[in-house]
Amino acid sequence: MTDLLASDRLFFDYQTRSRRRDANSDWTLRDIAVTIPAGSTVGVVGESGSGKxxxxxxxxxxxxxxxxxxxxxxxxxxxxxxxDRLEFHRRNQIVFQSPASSLDPRLRIKTSLSEPTRALERRKPDPAELSSWLKDVGLSGDVLSRYPHQLSGGQLQRIAVARALSVRPDVLYADEPTSALDVSVQAQVLNLLMGLKQRHGLTLVLVSHDLAVVARVCEQVVVLKDGQVVExxxxxxxxxxxxxxxTRTLVEASRATSLARF
Amino acid sequence: MADTDDFEFLEIATSGSRRRVPPQLVIGAVIVSVIVGIGMVSVFWTPYDLNTVDVPNQFLRPGSDGYLLGTDKLGRDMTSQIMAGARNSLLVSMISTVASLIPGVLIGLLAAGASPFWQRFISRLTDIGIALPGILVALVLATSLGPGNPTAIIAIMFWFIPTVARVTMGPARQILSRDFVEAAQAYGRPRRFILFRHVLPNIGPLIIVQASVMFALAILIEAALSYLGIGAQRPTPSWGRLLKEAQPLIDKAPYLMIIPGISIMVAVIGFNLLGDGLRTYLDPQQTAKGTG
Amino acid sequence: MLEIEDLNISIGAHQIVSLEHLSIPAGRRLGLVGESGSGKTMTAMSIIGLLPREAVVTGSIKFSGVEMVNRPERELSNFRGSEIGTIFQDPLRALNPTMRVGKQVGEALRLHNTVPNKGVKQRTVELLDQVQLPDSAALARRYPHQLSGGQQQRVLIAMAIACNPKLLIADEPTTALDVTVQKEILELLARLSAERGMAVLFVSHDLGVIQSISDHVAVLYGGSLVETGPTDQIVGSPRHRYTEALINVNPGHPEDIAASLGKPLITIKGSVPPLGAFLSGCRFRGRCPHEVDTCATEPPITEMPDAHSFKCWNPVPTTISLAPGEAGLAKESP
Structure with missing residues (x-):
């Protein structure tokens, strides 16, 4: 597999450089080197504030x-x-944690779903396309004329996924896509992501605090702590x-608080 | 975080039901439409000519034959004056509110989307604007422009634009932090576009509410400026001007002050009720709480 | 110690919770598990009378023999904080941002006059020590926002146990926390409960968390109690089809990562219906893969040994020999 994405000696801070006093302390991300092979599934794990x-x-x-x-x-x-800004965005799409805030509450699902195509391909998708995108994520065309507040969290997250995939990206980033959902809905969304990855040959980058989820979905894992890759x-x-x-502490804590079957 | 709030469940179940119209909204809307109606009628018809002097009929009490609200010291009909005054009040308030809203919202919106440096800069600037006493600005303007409606409008704009910018900026920044904004950036929408496509419609209800409250305030300011002699001048009819003219006669004919005073009060209350009603009506939380 | 009988909570025409029986003996830890909309928070809050104004409650909630349902607010507030402590999901929202945390713990002590005024300061530090906050004397002088999420939750726990409550209601107290902090808080709660003989009602959507803290589990679905019993029995051999499904959908901690990697998870079809849209009979009807004709009528409560009971017409078969009254109900599934 070739590496689709790679970073080397990556530093990041939300403060602009002129305001920083010390060159080495308190970077949000410090000296990050990651490689993501094409077609792989990579989990980014860490606690809150780790910079994932x-x-x-x-x-x-x-x-x-x-x-x-x-x-x-x-x-x-x-x-x-x-x-090539638009082409880069077309090939890199992202889904967020909170389904309630990922869609503009003032726009109908139809409009929200058409946005990436309109922005990146400068055309309006036809109704058949919209329905097929929804079908891909297991929803029917009925939701097109609805507003976000009329739908459940699981449905909204599916629409967010459909919206991201509507421009046929190479990489789908998912930032805690299931942590705001009930456990029964979580399973549906994870299955959906795994299925879509297979069908469309996506590279999937999944950010999660839940090792149990990452262990089920991701072939590779990057563990972050305080802005650095620890493993x-x-x-x-x-x-x-x-x-x-x-990492050992993290795995043990996850084992202790995850469901153990007999 | 999992959403574990069981109350959210109720919201989903009731979101299809009708919104309840708050009583303030109805009362406010009725008062405002009556005043607007009177103002509009006065353009075409008033019971008497506004400026015809009829000295024999001076100081008629309200309710006198043919003069519902009485006459002033030169025998001019008060009903006609009040009707025409409504027109002037509404016109000045509307022009100044709209003329403040457009630049104010634009400044607030662009500032919210700007870099932290510009955000701080605009914030300080609006702070200064808000801190300047509006009456003082109006007095300075009057000395250079001369009194009249345009002076009143410009003074009110000076008063309002910083406030509108400030009121827009906070909520706009809040909307900008929502995930759908990041999603829009991820599909290549420029920040300016996002401000008008996503942020403006989401703070729209808030701006509408703000506008109705500003409208009420503008009526009050217009009256105050005319009372001080900075605003409308004779022959332009104005409630504030009527108040000023009636002041020396407060012992002889108190109704000459009371009638325009009540007119101002009713108009201000009407627009405030409308604003308050709209706030409740447009609040998305209301649907959740409204019906059980 | 806590006995709930025939509890019904409704808002308007919607019945939100309908529980036949639920009890927590002194010093035991009960986990109340359910998805959003299952009525678990409503049930917990009804114990201390913190429900929306429109809610109508009938039935009986007895706390140490005292009836709590429809008791005047003034009397209920005496129970809150002294006899019954409560902690919530978001500690930062439950703490006063303008007050030093030590003072807030002190307030909790003063409010119910458990210690003389002179002793408050010392007792506060003791409490902060008990919830294992480091350097408690210095920490007491900090403001809530200066603490981490885990430390804030510990302060809330200190406030909740300040008056030695007999019952602690914990509503999703670890959901917002990182997994390592989550584990520490759960251990702390378990230890405090054991040391003080304090009963705990632990509300969560996460069966994994429930499993690590409670001796007993009550499973709620659509406001109805579908199964209750000892934790290891519920997780190890669930009988109700919903409990079984809830366990199956949980990814859990995989023992054989290589084997399970990339395999689809088991799901429950459909989603939790909105309030008022549940079918009659069994609440899980319409989503259950093991439906039988009788499911359209309300299933009876089947009692099993060890206080294990469930409400299901077609329960998960068990290898344990059936109790006499139950034989007719348990059909062998194909």
Whole structure:
């Protein structure tokens, strides 16, 4: 597998550089090197404040690194954004945690769903396309004329996924896509993501605080702590034989609070 | 975080049901439409000519034959004056409110989407604007522009624009932090576009409410400026001007002050009720609480 | 110690909760599990009378023999904080942002006059020590926003146990916390409960969390109690089809990661219907894969040994020999 995405010596801070006093302390992300092979499923794990959400926002171009380089498909993201911004966005899509706030409450589902196509391909999708996108995520065309508040969290999250996939991206980033959902809905959304990944040959980057979810879905895992990568590798290896004390604590805590069947 | 709030469940179940119209909204709407109606009628018809002097009929009490609200010291009909005054009040308030809203909302919106530096800069600027005493600004304007309706309108704009910008900026920033804004950026929408496509419609109800409250305030300010002699001048009819003219006669004919005073009060209350009613009606929470 | 009988909570025409029987003996920990809209928070809040004004409550909730239903607010507020402590999901919202945390714990002590005024300060520090906050004397002088989420939750626990309550109601207290902090808080609650003989009603949507803290579990679905029993029996051999489904959908901690990786999870078809849209009879009807004709009528409560009971016409078959009265109800599933 070739590496679709790679970052090297990546630094990021929300403060602009001129306001920073010390060059080395308190970076939100510090010295991050990750590689994401095409077609893989990568989990980004960490506690709140570890910088996992910030990392995916850097990778998909919503934030710009303070230092360091991100390469997407052999070309620097900086160049992508200055020369081929729309094409980069088309190929990198993201789904967020809160289904209630991922869709504009004032727009009908139809409109929200058409937005990426209108923005990136400069055309209006026809009704058949809209229905087929919804069918892909297991929803019927009935929801098209509804408003977000008329739908459940699980339905909204499916629509957010359909919206992201409507422009046929290469990479789908999912930032805690199930942590605001009930456990029964969580299973449906995770299955949906795994199925879509298979069908469309996506690269899936899943941010989660829940190791049990990552262990089910992701082949590879990156463990973040305080803005640094503490461990990365195959999920099976990282979880069965953690190399660092922090990962071990994380795995044990997850084991203690996850459901154990007899 | 899982959504575990069982009350949310109720919201889903009742979201299809009708919204309840709050009583303030109905009362406010009735008062406002009556005043607007009177103002509009006065353009075409008033019981008597506004400026015809009829000294023999001076100081008629309200309820006198043919003069519902009496006459002033020169025998001019008060009913006609009040009707025409409504027209002037509404016109000045409307122009100044709309003329403040457009630049105010624009400044607030653009500031919310700007860099932290510009956000701070605009905030300080609006702070200064809000801190300036409006009456003082109006007096300075009057000395350079001369009194009259345009002076009143410009003074009210100075008064309102910083407030509107401030009121817009906070909620706009809140909307900008929502996930659908990030999603829009991720599908390549520029920030300016997002401000008008997503942020403005979402703060729309808030601006409508703000506008109706501002309208009430504008009526009050217009009256105050005319009372001080900065606003409308004779022959332009104005409630504030009527108040001013009646002041020396407060012992002889108190109704000459009471009638325009009550007119101002009713108009202000009407628009405030409308604003309050709209706030309740447009509040998305209301649907959840409204019906059980 | 807490006995709930025939509890009905309704708002307008909608019946939200309908419980036949639920009890917590002194010093035991009961986990109340359910998805959003199951009525679990309503049930917990009805014990201390914190329901929306429109809610109509009938039935009986007896706390140490005292009837709590429709008791005047003034008397109920005496129970809150002294006899019954409560902690919530979002600790920052439950704390006063303008008050030092030590003072807030002190307020809780003063309000119910448990200690003389002089002793309040010392007792506050003791309480903060008991919830294992480091450097408690210094920490007491901080404001809530200066503490981490886990520390805030510990302060809330300290406030809740300040007056030695007999019952602690914990409504999703760990949902907002990181998994490592979650584990510590759960251990703390278990230890406090054991040391003080304090009963705990633990409300959560997460069966994994419930499993790690409670001795007994009550499963709610659509406001109805579908199954209750000892935790290991509920998780190990559930009888109600909904409980079974709830366990199956949970990814759990995989023992064989390589084998389960990328495999689809088991799901429940459909979604929880909105209030008032439940079918008659069994609440789980329409989503249950093991429906039989009788499911259209309300299933009876089947009692089993060890206080295990459930309401299902076609329960999960068990390897344990059936109790006499139950034989006719348990059909062997194909």
């Amino acid at each position: 959400s910030t990392l995916v926002r850097l990778l998909c171009g919503l934030l710009t690194p303070s230092k360091g380089e991100i390469t997407f498909d052999g070309r620097s993201v900086k160049d992508w954004l200055s020369e 990365a590798g195959q999920t099976v290896e990282v979880m069965t034989d953690p190399k660092t004390a922090y």
